[in-house]
Amino acid sequence: MTSAANPSYAPVPPATDDAPSGRRGKPQFRSLLGQAIYDTFGDTGARFGAIWIAFIAVIAVFAPFIANTHPFILRLKGGGLEFPLFRHLQAVDLILLMVFVHSLFVIVRKPGSGLVLALISWPIAVVGIVTAIVKFGLAIVTISIYRPATVDPSTGMVLGWVICIVIHLVLLALFVVGAWTLWIASKKLAAETILDGNHQALWISAVVLIGLSLVAVYKVRPPADGIYERYRDAERAGQVETIVRTIIPYSANDRLRDTPEDTLTGPSRRHWLGTTNFSEDMLSRMIHACRVTLAIGLIATSISTMIGIAIGGLMGYYAGWLDLIGMRLIEIFEAIPTLVLLLIVTVAIGRNLYLIMVVIGLLSWMSDARFIRAEFLRIRKLDYVQAAVAAGLGRMSIIFRHMLPNGVSPVFVNASFGIAGAILLESTLSFLGLGLGAEDPSWGQLLNQARSGGTGFVWWIAVFPGFAIFLTVFSYILIGEAMRDAIDPKLKKSQ
Numbered sequence: 001m002t003s004a005a006n007p008s009y010a011p012v013p014p015a016t017d018d019a020p021s022g023r024r025g026k027p028q029f030r031s032l033l034g035q036a037i038y039d040t041f042g043d044t045g046a047r048f049g050a051i052w053i054a055f056i057a058v059i060a061v062f063a064p065f066i067a068n069t070h071p072f073i074l075r076l077k078g079g080g081l082e083f084p085l086f087r088h089l090q091a092v093d094l095i096l097l098m099v100f101v102h103s104l105f106v107i108v109r110k111p112g113s114g115l116v117l118a119l120i121s122w123p124i125a126v127v128g129i130v131t132a133i134v135k136f137g138l139a140i141v142t143i144s145i146y147r148p149a150t151v152d153p154s155t156g157m158v159l160g161w162v163i164c165i166v167i168h169l170v171l172l173a174l175f176v177v178g179a180w181t182l183w184i185a186s187k188k189l190a191a192e193t194i195l196d197g198n199h200q201a202l203w204i205s206a207v208v209l210i211g212l213s214l215v216a217v218y219k220v221r222p223p224a225d226g227i228y229e230r231y232r233d234a235e236r237a238g239q240v241e242t243i244v245r246t247i248i249p250y251s252a253n254d255r256l257r258d259t260p261e262d263t264l265t266g267p268s269r270r271h272w273l274g275t276t277n278f279s280e281d282m283l284s285r286m287i288h289a290c291r292v293t294l295a296i297g298l299i300a301t302s303i304s305t306m307i308g309i310a311i312g313g314l315m316g317y318y319a320g321w322l323d324l325i326g327m328r329l330i331e332i333f334e335a336i337p338t339l340v341l342l343l344i345v346t347v348a349i350g351r352n353l354y355l356i357m358v359v360i361g362l363l364s365w366m367s368d369a370r371f372i373r374a375e376f377l378r379i380r381k382l383d384y385v386q387a388a389v390a391a392g393l394g395r396m397s398i399i400f401r402h403m404l405p406n407g408v409s410p411v412f413v414n415a416s417f418g419i420a421g422a423i424l425l426e427s428t429l430s431f432l433g434l435g436l437g438a439e440d441p442s443w444g445q446l447l448n449q450a451r452s453g454g455t456g457f458v459w460w461i462a463v464f465p466g467f468a469i470f471l472t473v474f475s476y477i478l479i480g481e482a483m484r485d486a487i488d489p490k491l492k493k494s495q
Helices: 033-039 044-061 091-108 114-143 157-185 188-194 200-221 228-235 281-318 320-334 338-349 352-363 366-379 383-390 395-407 408-431 443-452 459-486 489-494
Strands: 073-076 242-244
Touching: 033 114, 033 459, 044 091, 044 281, 044 459, 091 281, 091 383, 228 242, 281 352, 281 366, 281 408, 281 459, 320 366, 338 352, 338 408, 352 408, 352 489, 366 383, 366 395, 366 408, 383 395, 395 408, 408 443, 408 459
Parallel strands: none
Antiparallel strands: 073 242
């Protein structure tokens, strides 16, 4: 199939600020991948999937600010104003916040708005502003905030409730803006900023965020204490003068040892989704488990996709004996049972989130390699590739600048199914009791607790995480189906 025989594969002119319109007024993009992603999210099912994934992504980013035993603000009698939640933030919390805010700015920016300067200065400005607010701003405006029932509520009660409500409304607004941001990103950022040839934005963003992440990893040292009961004990003793809590005042690993009556209780006003066998708040663990679920799927699939693209690209471009060796290698890896090997590795080495990601990625690249190989075998015979070879361009330039952008679309379709498969695989391991440890909450781990507590089947521990796993896997499948239809040349020709 050549570019002349099929108009859908014809090279598209370089995009300007106003992308040229194709048939039926649809914008045309420089790469087939950009066009495919734009067309994908015109499907209703893909939009539903994107909304759900965007929702759990925003929840994952702001998890410490939604469910945390450490309060935003704390003042004990005779003591100064403290900010325990901000003091206990970990490096990964700050990294996710920086990535989120950085992505928000890149999405809403206008063309020609000083991209290079903005991409460099925006994260630095955000870090500075957040630091200033935490260090000075809150200390000025929060003179007297909400007082617990054990303290005389006469002083500062109204002001305290107003400030407390405002803080939670700001958090709610961040969730709404975050979901909208990720929703718009599915079409605008993916198609216009990254996939439409503006690789400068991608590389600058990566460098800035990696640099800030390294600073956060080496400089952020939260306290090692994990005694959550001290806040509740202080309230009972009447020692708390000022306190502002999160919406769900329980951390994922807060086992409520001081309240034994909360062990394995159903949904209630105090615990909206009930508690687990270890007296942990179910909703808090489900919120923090969003990070594990997304990380397992995205990182494992990224590893497998990169390996598959590299091996499949070499097989398809060079063909011959290299293709023959590559196919035999694929067949060898396909014969390895992934779940069995994961069980062996987990038992032999131990439960580790990063180890599970790497093993899943190393055993899932074969289908990506097959897709890339088939696309490269087709693309290497097209006119524009032959022209690049005749012009004397280097092999790496031909592969990565000319062939890969127009041949990687099927891999992204497979990646959406791969993410769903990785999530199911981790859930299966956790359900069997061989997944992550108790300190790393996951939805599959909660499913395991629904049957292993010695008290019979506990419906609320099974239904809520099970439904979350179903919706997440179903959303990725919907996106994969829509993307597969978007790159199908037969459907494009019929349109």
